[in-house]
Amino acid sequence: MEERYTMNSGLRNTAMGLMLVGVVFFVINLVTGAEAHRIWANFLLNNVYFMLISLGAIFFMASHRLSNAGWHIGIHRILESMGSIIWWPGILLIITFIIAREDIFHWTDQALYIEGTEDYDKIIAHKAPYLNNIFFLMRMAAYVLVWGLAAYMLRKWSLRADSDPSIKPFRRMNTISGIFIVFFAVSTSTFAWDWIMSTDAHWFSTLFGWYVFASFWVTAIATVTLILLYLKKLGYLKSVNINHLHDLGKYMFAFTIMWTYLWFSQYMLIWYANMPEETYYYVQRIEHYKFLFFANLIINFCIPFFGLMSRDAKRNPKFLVVIALVIVCGHWIDFFVMIMPGIMGSDWHVGLLEIGMALTFAGAFILIVFRTLSKAPLMMRNHPYLNESMTYNT
């Protein structure tokens, strides 16, 4: 009955290999002389990307718990493992900010705030009550703490439920999810403003937080699907069947549309209003990032939308792997196009450094998630909705 995952050496070696290749690429770049802000920008990009995937997994658990959903119980342990990595990128981001804030964030330059000087920037100075180092770090500490604690507590009570058949763990998970969701509602937006929108401190968009949410949420669902399909290929999680995969497919399809909806809402309002302080965001991207900018839309909308439209496509595991991989890579490009123009301007590259850094992070992600996964049984026990999940049928 008790099903445990043990990490095989093949996966460990692959993950290690990815990290090694990444480090080699990084060293090559260091020797050939990459600019500091390019390295830090990539470091920021990948930390934010993987942190948000992990956050998406926590949100998955919390929202499904609060809506009394039962079907996802079979993949709950995968979600827990993904959620529990959130400390790592969180702490790395805080360190990045402390060491290299002036390489990444233009607004941390203190000269901008001194009135009367040549560098004085009225718009940024006006934002000082929100965008200042201390408040920024306090906010970030709060995100990491609350998100990390939510992930930790959800896992703790989920594991406790394995040996405690009472309703108490379930109730506790309910409370934790409730508190997390309220905080999450505000903090995703502010996190997106802090770490992504503020790379371009003059520009603002009210729905940017939502846009980022849609992006990482669909990525998190695609990542869960990939991990689940990998585990199923190895013969684990037999009770998670095609019906559950169908639901994950529906999610990918639906949130692809939601992402496009928000992408378009942001674009159309700015295009229609045609105000210079807003349009330069798109002008910059279409002039200097033309290929990635449009590739982003095609990869993240057209492929999953037309690919996942039919019922058979959503029930075909091989097809789901392809689409999930497209989404995971596509949204990395999405984050690239969000972050890079603010830091690198027109002088951007996708070279060994970018690919290497992403590979290192992916390797580390795989290593940590699967190691956490191997520490506990793959299936929850005693959960009130366990039976509902096992007999689930779409």
Add this chain to the structure above:
Amino acid sequence: MTENKFVYGEYDDEHILLDAIRKIRKDGTDISEVYSPFAVHGMEDALGLRMTRIPIAAFLLGMTGGICMFAFMAWIFGINWPINIGGKPFIPLPAFVPPLFEFTVLTTGVSLFVLLFHTCKLLPSVDVHPISTDLTDDKFVIEMKITKEMTIQKIETILKGVGANILKTKKDKKTKEEETKELEA
């Protein structure tokens, strides 16, 4: 309605119903229809239903709505009454997307609704003969067609074999009508 063309087997529980359907179909017997007060999960697999043509209908209806709306807007803003709004082109495609989207969804939704009513003969003024009024409440019914090979007796033995309660429609209807009449009186 002088002659019964169908035999109806009634059930109280959807799980027993599903098992019964599987058993009947296993022997190669055809079931012409199953009625249920709510969607029963796994029913389409048990009945071996093929995909419906609803997606195709939805696609065609949606396309019709979308194209009509686009033509309408292009005619208004491009031909009939061109207005310069903030220097935008007379047919601004991005600005057309929200109404196009909304109208496509609206056409699809409303026309599928009408289509469904038409297909299920639920339009107002259509005379409906319910098999049993309990069907909208808590009973499930298997409907099997009477043919030369499948006589009433044969079907009834099959249905009884899988635990169904044979519905005598005409009689039932009469008693129901009588009951309502009594209540009204």
